[in-house]
């Protein structure tokens with residue numbers, strides 16, 4: 001086969017745990033399930049970060065977070081990207097992103113001949129401050145009332161002397177809220193229409209990157225799908241459940257998330273048939289994966305970021321080749337491996353998994369933590385505002401945290417002291433290699449010394 005076309009599909013926020021090919025009892029994604037039986041299914045795939053920006057940055061560069069430094073919304077992807085490499089290899093590169101964090105603002109359009117960002121007001125040129133205020137609106141804020149949130153943002157804007165921008169964006173948010181009362185998707189419809197149109201003139205071989213946001217909160221789906229999954233009629237904003245005793249709602253939240261997956265699946269099917277219709281299946285490789293998972297109440301968490309437990313880092317990875325070769329790969333892989341696989345003819349080299357999280361306070365340094373996360377429990381805020389690193393092998397995950405806690409997560413059975421010790425040494429070696437240029441994110445010395453000085457008796461075993 002001469003250079004095959006490659007379609008890289010990021011199903012944003014899709015965790016492996018709720019998918020039928022990963023053992024879930026519900027058929028949440030029937031189309032993908034069918035495809036997975038004609039594909040290489042990676043049973044143990046992980047993202048290298050628990051949220052969008054650093055995770056995509058690793059996928060796009062093959063580097064750890066501590067090497068690419070794209071760990072917050074103020075960072076910009078500067079090193080050579082996958083798309084740029086593909087271009088040098090003779091590929092025609094094309095990207096569509098529905099995630100407002102994966103745009104030209106963060107440099108993720110680098111290397112694409114054409115890159116569409118499907119976000120509101122996409123034709124509007126925003127100044128840096130407007131962008132910032134707009135992003136605050138989009139942030140997950142744990143303040144329950146919209147009015148209260150708006151008031152806080154108003155105060156923030158007055159301090160920054162950006163009241164005009166604030167009003168402009170507020171009005172557009174209200175308009176979109178009114179529009180949003182009935183279901184409309186988060187861009188998948190538009191994305192597929194763009195692909196359908198562009199595919200006709202796109203030269204081969206092509207590399208297409210797509211980020212679909214349908215599984216991301218607020219969880220939503222068309223009425224008939226919600227009914228199928230017993231999901232609540234209103235869309236579910238998980239952030240509202242963070243503070244309260246919400247155990248009774250767990251099932252409903254899970255149902256709402258499942259309904260979103262099912263809707264996304266219908267859009268994947270639609271996408272696949274666009275390629276089929278254009279007679280492209282015989283020389284196109286499809287990669288279906290995600291940038292991170294999602295907490296649906298596990299460990300007291302909802303949403304993503306926050307921590308490195310399996311729920312938020314275990315993702316699907318399904319690679320479909322034109323010859324429909326089907327196998328299951330048990331060996332642990334990460335998005336970093338996907339980068340190298342795409343560039344090296346899909347050969348998998350054995351690499352250790354290294355996952356990092358720089359904490360909630362590094363998402364952005366411009367917006368005060370107190371503004372973003374007012375209302376969130378203090379202990380949760382403290383726990384999630386630290387650096388942590390993790391590695392996984394043979395079903396054993398070890399998480400080391402800056403506060404000295406060590407967490408062992410065992411898939412099945414137990415982990416021996418020796419196994420844990422090997423993982424620990426490996427992690428400390430990786431952490432020891434970190435050379436941070438941007439020290440404002442955290443005190444590197446403190447971090448490394450703390451991780452080195454961990455008292456190993458202080459671990460939690462989770463099953």
Ligand SMILES: [Zn+2]
Pocket residue numbers: 012013051052053099291292
């Ligand atoms: Zn994401």
